[in-house]
Amino acid sequence: MQLSITKNIVRNTVFNIIGHFWGIIVGFLLIPYIIHYIGVQKFGIWAIVGVITGYFSLLDLGIGTPIVKYIAEFYTKREDLKINKLVNSGLVFYLGLSLFIIVIGFSFIQYILGFFNISPELEGDAIFALKIGLISFAIINISSVYRAIQVGLQRMDVSNKIDIVISGLNIIGTISFLELGYGFRGLMVNIALVTTVAGIVNLIIGYKIYPALNFNPFAIDKTIIKKLISFGTKLRVINIACLINDSLDKLLIGHFLLMGLVTFYELGQRVVYKARTFLAMFTSAVIPVASELDALQDERRLQELYIRGLKYLNFLLFPIMGFIFVIAPVFMLAWMGLGYTLSTRVIQILAVVMLLNIQTVMGYHIGIGIGKVEIQVKAYLLAMGLNFLFSIPLIIKYGFFGTVIGTAIALFIGSLLFIIRFNNFLKIPFNGFIKRTTIVPLIATLVSGIITYALLYILGLYSLSLSRLTNLCICGVSGLIFLGIYTLIVLKSNFLDDYDKAILKNLYKLAA
Numbered sequence: 310m311q312l313s314i315t316k317n318i319v320r321n322t323v324f325n326i327i328g329h330f331w332g333i334i335v336g337f338l339l340i341p342y343i344i345h346y347i348g349v350q351k352f353g354i355w356a357i358v359g360v361i362t363g364y365f366s367l368l369d370l371g372i373g374t375p376i377v378k379y380i381a382e383f384y385t386k387r388e389d390l391k392i393n394k395l396v397n398s399g400l401v402f403y404l405g406l407s408l409f410i411i412v413i414g415f416s417f418i419q420y421i422l423g424f425f426n427i428s429p430e431l432e433g434d435a436i437f438a439l440k441i442g443l444i445s446f447a448i449i450n451i452s453s454v455y456r457a458i459q460v461g462l463q464r465m466d467v468s469n470k471i472d473i474v475i476s477g478l479n480i481i482g483t484i485s486f487l488e489l490g491y492g493f494r495g496l497m498v499n500i501a502l503v504t505t506v507a508g509i510v511n512l513i514i515g516y517k518i519y520p521a522l523n524f525n526p527f528a529i530d531k532t533i534i535k536k537l538i539s540f541g542t543k544l545r546v547i548n549i550a551c552l553i554n555d556s557l558d559k560l561l562i563g564h565f566l567l568m569g570l571v572t573f574y575e576l577g578q579r580v581v582y583k584a585r586t587f588l589a590m591f592t593s594a595v596i597p598v599a600s601e602l603d604a605l606q607d608e609r610r611l612q613e614l615y616i617r618g619l620k621y622l623n624f625l626l627f628p629i630m631g632f633i634f635v636i637a638p639v640f641m642l643a644w645m646g647l648g649y650t651l652s653t654r655v656i657q658i659l660a661v662v663m664l665l666n667i668q669t670v671m672g673y674h675i676g677i678g679i680g681k682v683e684i685q686v687k688a689y690l691l692a693m694g695l696n697f698l699f700s701i702p703l704i705i706k707y708g709f710f711g712t713v714i715g716t717a718i719a720l721f722i723g724s725l726l727f728i729i730r731f732n733n734f735l736k737i738p739f740n741g742f743i744k745r746t747t748i749v750p751l752i753a754t755l756v757s758g759i760i761t762y763a764l765l766y767i768l769g770l771y772s773l774s775l776s777r778l779t780n781l782c783i784c785g786v787s788g789l790i791f792l793g794i795y796t797l798i799v800l801k802s803n804f805l806d807d808y809d810k811a812i813l814k815n816l817y818k819l820a821a
Contacts, residue, residue: 333583335476339483340576341645346487347496350431353571355496357425357563358438360556362446375537376454378677380461389521391533396515398534399454401526407447414443425563434493441497445504452508455515464518471514475507547673547682550689554696554720555582558712561704570709576645577655584633584660585667588626592618592671599678611679612735617808619671620746624804626667628795631754634660635762635791636784638771643780655713662717666724672731684730692723753798761791 344352376399383391414421422435459468482503486495516522558578563571602611633640637656641649669688676682700715707714732739765771770783799805 331473331476333587335480336579336583337644339480340579343483343487343496344572344645347493349569349572350428351434351493353563353568353575354427354431354435354438355493356559356571356575357568358435358442360559361421361439362442376457377461378680379533379537380457384462392519393521393523393525395533395537396454396458396522397525399457399537400451400524402534403450403454407450410450411443411447415440424560426566426568428568431568437494438497441501445501448501448504448508452511455511458515458519458522459511462518467514467518471507471510475503475510478506479503546686547689550693553693554689554716557696557700558716561700561712562709565704566709570651573649573651574655574709574713576641576649577652578659580637580640580652580656581630581633581659581663584629585663588622588629588667589670592622592674599675602678611675612737615671615675615735616737616742616745618675619668620804622671623668623746623750624799627664627750627754628757628791630660630663630667631758632761632788632791635758635765636787639765639780639783639787642775643777643784646777647774651709654710658710658713658717662720662724665728666720669724669727669731672727676731681734684727684734688723688727688730691726692719695719695722749799749802749804753795753802756798757791757794760794761787764790 347355376395379395380392383389383395418436418439422432422439425435427435456468479499482499483496486492486499489495491498555578558574559571562574599611599614602614634657637653637660638650641653641656645652669685673685676685696716696719698715699718700712703711703715705711729739732742765783765787775783
């Protein structure tokens with residue numbers, strides 16, 4: 310894989326990391342503040358509204374990601390006319406879809422919310438929240454076409470700068486509405502306002518970075534729409550499975566147990582899934598690159614893209630998830646205070662599963678880039694089926710943790726199947742692949758985790774009742790110890806070769 314390709318990936322990845330890391334920090338700072346004002350019951354409703362709108366996203370036939378792929382492909386070939394037809398076709402489609410979602414959602418809102426165990430005094434807030442959520446979702450859908458231009462042209466620097474500015478507006482709005490006494494409903498109004506601003510900004514920037522773009526709702530191409538739907542339908546199957554796997558626990562807890570317990574699950578899942586999103590940023594930039602290599606029919610560099618990409622991903626994945634597992638009890642005390650032991654256990658269970666699950670994202674994104682997603686479809690469908698098979702009976706029998714364990718088993722099996730089959734598809738020997746990408750970070754993480762855990766346990770820091778600030782400091786010091794041991798082990802091995810060091814130099818130059 311040439312350094313010119315690598316430099317492009319590194320550049321876009323860095324901006325993705327900055328943007329999402331900022332979003333993670335903002336989210337973790339705001340959540341305790343929000344729960345303090347609205348309580349765990351209403352926060353649970355907020356989480357459920359997010360799940361419901363996520364299910365409405367399945368109606369777009371999965372054309373969002375293919376738009377990015379084909380923009381990258383057409384731009385490489387300098388086919389401006391096709392890009393314009395693609396964008397206008399996508400825009401018309403999303404306008405119609407958004408109107409349909411609002412009409413259907415508003416018409417059946419009572420039936421949708423009736424599935425959940427919502428107390429009568431909170432029904433009005435739940436209805437208001439879902440209506441605002443659907444409107445905001447419609448705005449996001451429409452503006453996603455212009456967002457796709459930024460990603461397809463590999464301008465992640467632009468998209469992430471927009472995200473940072475918009476998140477700043479969200480912080481200001483959230484604090485303002487809550488401090489002025491507007492409570493839960495004010496929080497939802499703020500989301501709608503911020504989403505609208507973001508949509509307008511993405512539209513303006515789309516025209517700025519691609520001046521050849523022309524808006525013409527009649528300049529649509531049925532062939533392009535069919536191609537988007539054909540490819541998107543396969544991705545939609547994957548998205549359905551992912552959405553179910555990510556949200557089934559919350560749906561089952563909200564139905565069988567109490568709405569407040571959704572909050573405890575949401576907090577624990579949020580920690581691990583934010584880390585998953587952060588790590589996925591290291592692979593998201595490969596979609597347009599994989600599409601470019603596929604257009605050039607360069608199989609060798611495509612294989613190298615996958616192997617090295619997963620190698621770098623595991624280099625970060627194992628220590629992050631390992632440290633999250635070790636530090637979870639102290640972190641929850643620092644973040645939320647006392648009373649969130651349930652969330653701690655959710656973090657630890659999901660962190661272990663993510664060690665394998667996140668390794669699928671490199672193959673997932675490359676598969677999208679080259680238009681081959683059949684392996685992903687089968688693996689994710691298997692995980693979804695197993696999730697239903699295990700989670701429903703387990704929550705009935707064992708309660709809260711039954712469904713968490715069910716999801717963990719399903720994700721583990723589905724992820725393992727995908728990795729094995731995708732390696733076979735790219736004709737990469739599995740044994741040498743594991744040795745090159747996984748063994749060293751796995752061993753380094755186990756050693757670092759055992760030592761850090763032993764220190765915390767011996768010093769009694771898992772059981773002491775300390776202030777949030779003190780616990781936060783413990784997290785920081787523990788992180789330095791964990792990172793120091795991990796880095797030392799990796800550097801003493803031959804895990805990083807000369808090519809890797811050249812990439813690190815490019816990364817340093819970019820950061821400087």
